[in-house]
Amino acid sequence: MQISNVATIFKKEITDTLRDRRTLIFMLLVPLVAIPGLMMGMSKLMISQISRVEQESSRVAVIGQEHLPEDLKAAISESSNLEVYYYVGSEEEEQTRALTEGEIDVLIVVPDSFATLIETEQPSTIAVKYDQAEIRSEKAEERLEKILQDYQDKLVLNRLTQRDISAGILEPFDIELEDVAPMQKLVGERLGAMLPYLIIIMCFMGAMYPAIDLAAGEKERGTLETLLISPATRGEFVIGKYLVIVTTSAIAALLSLGSLVFSMTYMVDQLVAQLGTMMTLELEPKTVLLVLLVILPLIGIFAGVLLSVSIFARSFKEAQSYITVLNMAIILPAFVSILPGFELDYTFAVIPVINVSMIMKEAIAGSILWHYVFVALLSNSVFAVLSLLFCRKWFERESVIFRM
Amino acid sequence: MIQVSALTKTFKDKKRGLVRAVDGVSFTCAPGEVYGLLGPNGAGKTTTLRLLSTALRPEAGTAVINGVDVSENPQKVRSQIGFLSGNTGLYGRLTPMEMVSYFGRLYGMNTSLIKERMDRIFSMLDMHSFAGRRCEKLSTGMKQKVSIARSVIHDPPAMIFDEPTTGLDVISSRTIVEFIRQCRKEGKTVIFSTHIMSEARRLCDKVGIIHKGKMYADGTIDEILTQAGCDNLEDAFIKIVGE
Ligand SMILES: Nc1ncnc2c1ncn2[C@@H]1O[C@H](COP(=O)(O)OP(=O)(O)OP(=O)(O)O)[C@@H](O)[C@H]1O
Numbered sequence: 001m002q003i004s005n006v007a008t009i010f011k012k013e014i015t016d017t018l019r020d021r022r023t024l025i026f027m028l029l030v031p032l033v034a035i036p037g038l039m040m041g042m043s044k045l046m047i048s049q050i051s052r053v054e055q056e057s058s059r060v061a062v063i064g065q066e067h068l069p070e071d072l073k074a075a076i077s078e079s080s081n082l083e084v085y086y087y088v089g090s091e092e093e094e095q096t097r098a099l100t101e102g103e104i105d106v107l108i109v110v111p112d113s114f115a116t117l118i119e120t121e122q123p124s125t126i127a128v129k130y131d132q133a134e135i136r137s138e139k140a141e142e143r144l145e146k147i148l149q150d151y152q153d154k155l156v157l158n159r160l161t162q163r164d165i166s167a168g169i170l171e172p173f174d175i176e177l178e179d180v181a182p183m184q185k186l187v188g189e190r191l192g193a194m195l196p197y198l199i200i201i202m203c204f205m206g207a208m209y210p211a212i213d214l215a216a217g218e219k220e221r222g223t224l225e226t227l228l229i230s231p232a233t234r235g236e237f238v239i240g241k242y243l244v245i246v247t248t249s250a251i252a253a254l255l256s257l258g259s260l261v262f263s264m265t266y267m268v269d270q271l272v273a274q275l276g277t278m279m280t281l282e283l284e285p286k287t288v289l290l291v292l293l294v295i296l297p298l299i300g301i302f303a304g305v306l307l308s309v310s311i312f313a314r315s316f317k318e319a320q321s322y323i324t325v326l327n328m329a330i331i332l333p334a335f336v337s338i339l340p341g342f343e344l345d346y347t348f349a350v351i352p353v354i355n356v357s358m359i360m361k362e363a364i365a366g367s368i369l370w371h372y373v374f375v376a377l378l379s380n381s382v383f384a385v386l387s388l389l390f391c392r393k394w395f396e397r398e399s400v401i402f403r404m
Numbered sequence: 405m406i407q408v409s410a411l412t413k414t415f416k417d418k419k420r421g422l423v424r425a426v427d428g429v430s431f432t433c434a435p436g437e438v439y440g441l442l443g444p445n446g447a448g449k450t451t452t453l454r455l456l457s458t459a460l461r462p463e464a465g466t467a468v469i470n471g472v473d474v475s476e477n478p479q480k481v482r483s484q485i486g487f488l489s490g491n492t493g494l495y496g497r498l499t500p501m502e503m504v505s506y507f508g509r510l511y512g513m514n515t516s517l518i519k520e521r522m523d524r525i526f527s528m529l530d531m532h533s534f535a536g537r538r539c540e541k542l543s544t545g546m547k548q549k550v551s552i553a554r555s556v557i558h559d560p561p562a563m564i565f566d567e568p569t570t571g572l573d574v575i576s577s578r579t580i581v582e583f584i585r586q587c588r589k590e591g592k593t594v595i596f597s598t599h600i601m602s603e604a605r606r607l608c609d610k611v612g613i614i615h616k617g618k619m620y621a622d623g624t625i626d627e628i629l630t631q632a633g634c635d636n637l638e639d640a641f642i643k644i645v646g647e
């Protein structure tokens with residue numbers, strides 16, 4: 001093994017690869033343009049949808065309006081963000097249909113002699129119907145519930161006052177809730193779940209085209225044979241090519257991480273500014289470094305596996321179709337492992353892809369479990385070396401190189 | 405000097421089982437000589453040449469190139485030969501200059517030697533006008549010249565051509581033929597395979613007729629004609645192969 005030969009091969013292959021449009025798309029365009037574009041578009045859409053619902057008034061249908069106490073009726077009618085339609089009892093069926101079809105947002109059914117029952121302090125039930133699957137309807141219910149709750153509080157207070165009882169009797173003591181989960185953890189749980197998944201995919205995508213081109217592509221062009229009969233050894237070719245794949249994949253990962261963190265921060269800032277939602281996204285440098293650390297051996301595995309598939313394939317197309325299947329085999333575990341309910345343990349820490357996605361998820365949520373990180377790094381490095389050795393074995397095998 | 409004796413190679417094929425692509429082939433070719441390997445499709449020409457070029461390892465028999473045995477020291481054989489086939493492609497996104505100097509480096513040449521050799525070859529083949537353009541943008545004839553330059557950048561004493569003119573027009577074929585003549589003049593040992601009889605007649609000092617992996621006739625063209633009792637190579641070829 002001569003370093004100078006590996007350097008020659010690396011230099012040539014990286015020049016060649018960086019001139020390949022397909023590689024550039026996955027290495028530069030997707031991380032730098034597509035990801036931020038998608039994220040910003042998503043946050044714009046979310047904000048505009050939420051604020052539209054916030055601004056628009058809710059359409060309320062009241063059935064049995066004649067039974068409403070006057071002061072409650074006034075409170076409902078005067079509410080600025082409600083648009084109220086009153087109906088008599090016989091229209092309940094019709095209005096329920098209107099609700100399910102989205103013509104109105106919420107439906108109140110006032111029982112017979114409701115006002116009298118309230119007056120005489122007897123129990124009664126007022127029904128509020130809404131459609132939880134509709135964001136508009138949910139908002140309408142929220143608004144209406146507030147009015148009803150206020151009315152109820154007022155009634156209770158009146159009744160207590162009439163009986164000369166202090167309102168304090170209802171709450172003998174206060175309960176003060178304090179959420180100790182750091183903000184990072186709350187948001188981390190949500191955004192963090194997405195980040196590892198996206199980064200793993202980007203590593204794979206960044207490695208994919210160079211890998212196909214560097215072996216199957218050489219077979220297709222008929223250049224592979226000229227390499228095999230040059231004095232540089234097969235091991236030197238494999239290492240040179242492998243390093244090129246690792247490089248492009250690492251660049252794609254690095255750019256994607258930067259771009260994701262940037263656009264997620266932007267997204268969170270927008271949401272906070274527009275909606276006053278409480279959330280923050282703060283990735284400490286330590287977390288980012290950890291992500292890079294765990295991603296590197298994984299890239300090593302991707303490069304080795306993709307390169308060996310590419311060496312085996314007879315043509316560019318054949319390599320592509322194998323890799324489509326491989327893609328599934330990687331994306332699925334990466335996705336499943338970020339679903340709630342999966343907890344990192346030693347078994348998961350040993351399995352490539354799954355270990356990295358779970359460690360990243362935990363790290364972004366604010367906890368780094370070093371013993372698992374260590375196990376995962378070790379395991380993935382072993383797999384990466386094995387995949388590289390496997391590439392060399394295949395590169396030396398006539399029946400693979402000259403497969404017919 | 406290339407000495408081939410009893411060279412044999414068997415492939416495992418999924419459908420056909422064991423295929424003996426080369427079966428005890430022997431011949432020799434001296435420096436300054438062009439040896440033509442003639443044979444129909446599937447005769448075993450490419451396989452024979454791949455054994456000589458060390459792309460494949462022989463199963464039995466030997467091939468000695470410039471005194472080095474391909475089985476014993478393939479690494480050393482590699483710097484002794486230049487290889488060009490009709491199917492050899494180029495790196496489309498590299499320029500001829502980058503492409504040729506890459507191979508120069510792989511053959512262990514230093515930068516100044518590469519530059520000097522490349523300059524000489526590019527002048528000889530009249531390549532300077534497109535030396536900096538990407539290979540994918542070149543015409544077939546230009547590409548062929550780049551392939552030639554690539555195959556001789558390390559100035560090998562032996563050249564192996566596998567059907568080098570397939571798919572080329574008359575003018576590009578002429579370039580190749582001229583190049584083979586040039587190699588002979590420089591005293592290189594040249595082996596080339598073809599199934600085009602006229603090409604063999606024009607170029608070869610000696611020919612070997614190979615069929616189903618076996619060598620059926622080996623000698624100068626006159627010897628072959630006498631042996632077959634024919635007055636042209638094509639008839640002789642068909643007679644020998646058809647038997
Ligand atoms: N890698 C391989 N695997 C299996 N069989 C092979 C392989 N390479 C060649 N063969 C078989 O060996 C035989 C000789 O093939 P070869 O390519 O050497 O012939 P050829 O004389 O070059 O033919 P052509 O004129 O078509 O190029 C054929 O039957 C071919 O199918």
Ligand SMILES: [Mg+2]
Nearest residue numbers: 449450451567
């Ligand atoms: Mg052939």
